[in-house]
Amino acid sequence: MKHDRIWNFNAGPAALPLEVLEKVHEQWFNFQGSGMCEIEMSHRSKEFDAIHNNTIAMMKKLLGLGDNYHVLFVQGGASQQFGMLPMGFLDKNKTADYINTGTWSTKAIKEAQLFGNVNVAFDGNEVDFMRLPKQEELKLSANAEYLHFTSNNTIKGTQFFDFPKTENGIPLVCDMSSDILSHRFDPAPFGMMYAGAQKNLGPSGVTLVILRDDFYQKASTNVTSMLKYKTHVDKNSLYNTPNTFGIYLMGLVLNWIDGLGGLEGVEKINKAKADLLYGTMKESNGYYRCPVAEDSRSWMNVCFRLPSEELEGMFVAQGLEAGFCGMKGHRSVGGCRISMYNASPLQAIEDVTAFMKDFMAKNG
Numbered sequence: 001m002k003h004d005r006i007w008n009f010n011a012g013p014a015a016l017p018l019e020v021l022e023k024v025h026e027q028w029f030n031f032q033g034s035g036m037c038e039i040e041m042s043h044r045s046k047e048f049d050a051i052h053n054n055t056i057a058m059m060k061k062l063l064g065l066g067d068n069y070h071v072l073f074v075q076g077g078a079s080q081q082f083g084m085l086p087m088g089f090l091d092k093n094k095t096a097d098y099i100n101t102g103t104w105s106t107k108a109i110k111e112a113q114l115f116g117n118v119n120v121a122f123d124g125n126e127v128d129f130m131r132l133p134k135q136e137e138l139k140l141s142a143n144a145e146y147l148h149f150t151s152n153n154t155i156k157g158t159q160f161f162d163f164p165k166t167e168n169g170i171p172l173v174c175d176m177s178s179d180i181l182s183h184r185f186d187p188a189p190f191g192m193m194y195a196g197a198q199k200n201l202g203p204s205g206v207t208l209v210i211l212r213d214d215f216y217q218k219a220s221t222n223v224t225s226m227l228k229y230k231t232h233v234d235k236n237s238l239y240n241t242p243n244t245f246g247i248y249l250m251g252l253v254l255n256w257i258d259g260l261g262g263l264e265g266v267e268k269i270n271k272a273k274a275d276l277l278y279g280t281m282k283e284s285n286g287y288y289r290c291p292v293a294e295d296s297r298s299w300m301n302v303c304f305r306l307p308s309e310e311l312e313g314m315f316v317a318q319g320l321e322a323g324f325c326g327m328k329g330h331r332s333v334g335g336c337r338i339s340m341y342n343a344s345p346l347q348a349i350e351d352v353t354a355f356m357k358d359f360m361a362k363n364g
């Protein structure tokens with residue numbers, strides 16, 4: 001393959017579009033005639049200002065967000081948001097609803113419990129996290145400040161396509177780290193969306209936070225500066241030095257998505273990839289077995305088992321030799337996993353499914 005690259009199915013940091021990497025390479029030593037690399041520039045320069053504004057504008061365009069949204073780029077990963085959110089919006093007299101669908105939701109719940117009352121509206125432990133809740137299973141509170149959920153469960157391999165619904169305009173808050181911008185959805189019910197960049201948006205070290213203004217207005221300001229949403233909103237994410245490279249690279253990724261036809265375009269490609277991979281497993285008559293309930297299966301992280309752990313080890317090792325990396329399942333669940341975010345083209349899945357058929361024929 002070009003530049004001797006391989007198909008990268010890592011869960012995160014993950015593959016980036018080759019066109020974007022080539023663009024960065026082309027601009028590396030002299031960004032647009034500035035005589036500097038982008039990472040050598042002041043975050044207060046007019047060049048960086050243009051980069052930053054482009055990334056914000058593209059994010060709003062792709063998600064269809066109006067002027068009542070704040071788009072922030074902060075640090076500390078999605079994990080920082082697990083704590084920053086309840087610090088801003090909860091206290092001992094307030095309640096938030098949380099849907100527990102796996103490892104990341106569990107961590108978010110643990111942080112929120114430090115600050116206020118947490119009502120677990122659905123506990124996925126009861127179904128081994130192998131399916132998502134139906135709307136009628138959710139035990140929602142009438143007075144919740146927000147309902148938090150994880151739209152795609154990177155480790156368990158489940159993904160929401162029909163988002164949970166709340167009453168009385170209670171806002172949704174969502175950790176979209178591993179599926180943001182992978183399909184169309186209506187952003188209107190969301191008070192906040194956040195995502196570490198390293199799965200679907202860019203490099204690690206920059207975290208996207210989107211706040212709807214009416215929700216944001218309720219955030220506590222009695223918090224240290226870096227953990228206070230107001231600091232980042234007032235200073236347009238420039239209170240301190242942001243990850244200038246991450247914001248630049250994310251902008252290039254967003255332009256690339258726009259070029260594919262925006263969310264409608266990537267959704268088509270992601271659906272084709274998922275249909276092909278899950279279809280191949282189905283045709284294998286149980287050789288490749290996905291443990292996740294059919295209506296909860298992720299388009300981004302496809303988890304599966306082979307008939308034995310020995311075969312799984314062989315599959316991962318021979319796969320690597322054949323040019324596919326990152327197919328070992330997360331250490332907490334075992335088995336195999338193919339993470340195929342926006343940057344993985346259909347060709348990658350055509351190639352890996354051919355490898356899967358071949359492996360089965362030889363080791364069936």
Ligand SMILES: *Cc1c(COP(=O)(O)O)cnc(C)c1O
Nearest residue numbers: 077078079104154175177178196
């Ligand atoms: C990877 C991941 C995280 C952790 O992100 P960090 O940026 O490493 O803090 C949180 N939530 C989800 C859904 C993830 O996939």
